[in-house]
Amino acid sequence: MGYEVGAPAIGPSVEEILASHASGTGSPTKTALRVADSIAARGDDGTWLSTVPREDLLAAAADVENRPGARTLPLYGVPFGVKDSIDVEGVPTTLSCPDYAYTATATAPAVQRLLDAGALYVGKTNLDQFATGLNGTRTPYTVPRSVYGNELISGGSSSGSALAVALGQVPFAVATDTAGSGRVPAALNGVVGYKPSRGLISTVGLVPACKSLDCISLMAGCIDDVDRVRAVMVGRDDDDPWSRDAGPGYTGGRIRIGLPPVDELEFFGDDEMRSAHLAFRARVERFGDVVEMxxxxxxxxxxxxxQGPWVAERLVEFADFLAEHPDSIHPVVRDILRSGEKYSAKDAFAALQRLQELKAEVGRLWQRMDALVVPTIGTTFTVDEVQARPIECNTMLGHYTHFGNLLDLLGVAVPLGTTPSGRPYSATILAAACTDDIALHLAAAVLDEPRRTGAGIAAVPSPSPSTVEESV
Structure with a gap:
């Protein structure tokens, strides 16, 4: 495709966009025009599966400008993208499978909160089909590449969401993260990937991959953008059986940071990635009290x-489609779905019991630490390498992410730079459920990014009925 960008080109932040709109140097309409031009200039690079037509986007921006009290809205005219496994009313939801596509009749509550806050919906972003994969190559559409070039994979499944931010087209994008889908592409494109505690953001209107593990996540260029957007999106939804309230905000004090023994870390023979991560670890003690874990x-x-029965949970949603339209499914995804058919109820209960034992063990570790720092990925791959060894490469990409939602953790993937060969590396800050603000505070410290006073949230009320009538 010829796009050897070499680094992310993060655009204006949410704060900067809001400031320009407030001062009059910019406006939602001007911002919409910039976004439309930026997307058009790239052409079909695998980032977007559909976008709002230019004229309609400008009209939507004008509508935001004309709302009563528009300039007081927390995301007044801020553009964003949505992963194409999440519903937006009147827009096809494809999950990167054309034969599965349907037109949504309602907007997912998490997205509706953004619209109510004045944000400007731009379009649907690409993904690994059925949100099954961490590499970005499992799509019948254009296979995206990392902004770092050299045919590096974009990561997935939230490939397009990460790219839309890394290319500077939008300051944030809505993604998902069931097994690392929001952290791995963030790492491969040099952006922040925030996987909140499960249940803080409603998953109603998300086509489930594994419903008991699914989590709507965010891609952004900085922690402040994450803070501003999550303050809008977080809130209890009684229609979501996994919904729960946010935990307390960060109250100050030293953070206890867990670091695994070096001999427990795996980089799959990638000495550059190993050296880069160990160099970062050497300065972690600047941010808190280090404990080995x-x-x-x-x-x-x-x-x-x-390697257990959770893969069978994907069949709850896709079994009928698999049976009726097997040739419509990407071959690798089809094989993964079929692998779920071999598990029995006995297998499921045995795995649940084993997981509960591991949860108890990990729960005791949180008594000694507030956060655990690990590599986001141990190595990187080219598109050709992944297509030659799709399962093996994907397993390596998920080495540090697969356990996150099973153990009810949250995670913040933080970009740290590049190796001597120009490949990105990243660390993930993991923490126990509902301690999101501690992890975000540590992430901001690592990025040398000051946080606004009161950035943490303890709970966010649901939108009042009078504010939820607007749709895209």
Whole structure:
């Protein structure tokens, strides 16, 4: 495709866009025009599966400008993208499978909150089909590449969401993260990937991959953008049986940071990635009190995801389509779905019991630490390498992410730079459920990014009925 960008080109932040709109130097309409021009200039690079037509986007921006009290809206005219497994009313939801596509009749509550806050919906972003994969190559559409070039994979499944931010087209994008889908592409494109505690953001209107593990996540250029957007999106939804309230905000004090023993870390023979991560680890003590913490129970839980019966949970949503339209499914995704058919109820209960044992073990570790820092990915791959070894490469990409939702953790993937060969590396800050603000505070410190006073949220009320009538 010829796009050897070499680095992310993060655009204006949410704060900068809001400031320009407030001062009059910019406006939602001007911002919409910039976004439309930027997307058009790239052409079909695998980032977007559909976008709002230019005239309609400008009209939507004008509508935002004309709302009563528009300039007080927390996301006044801020553009964003949505992963194409999440519903937006009147827009096809494809999951990167044309024969599966349907036109949504309602907007997912998480997206509706953004619209109510004045944000400007731009379009649907690409993904690994059925949100099954961490590499970005499992799509019948254009296969995206990392902004770092050299045919590096974009990561997935939220490939387009990461790219839309890394290319500077939108300051944030809505993604998902069931097994690392929001952290791996963030790492491969040099952006922040925030996987909140499960249940903080409603998953109503998300086509489930594994419903008991699914989590709507965010891609952004900085922690402040994450803070501003999550303050809008987080809130209890009684229609979501996994919904729960946010935990307390960060109250100050030293953070206890867990680091695994070096001999427990795996970089799959990638010496550059190993050296880069160890150099970062050497300065972690600047941000808190370091304690050594074994990674063994975390990795043991991760092995249950694709080597256990959770893969069968994908059949709850896709079994009928698999039976009726097998040739419509990407061959690798089809094989993964079929692998779920071999598991029995006995297998499921045995795995649940084993997972509960590991949860108890990990729970005791959180008594000694507030956050655990691990590599986001141990190595990188080209598109050709992944297509030659699709399962093996994908398993390596998920080494540090697969266990996250199984163990009810949250995660923040933080970009750290590049190796001597120009490949991105990233660390993930993991923490126990509902301690999101501690992890985000640590992430901001790592990025040398000051946080606004009161950025943390303890709970966010649902939109009032009078504010939820607007749709795209």
């Amino acid at each position: 074994s990674l063994a129970p975390f990795l043991a839980a991760g092995e249950l995801l694709y």
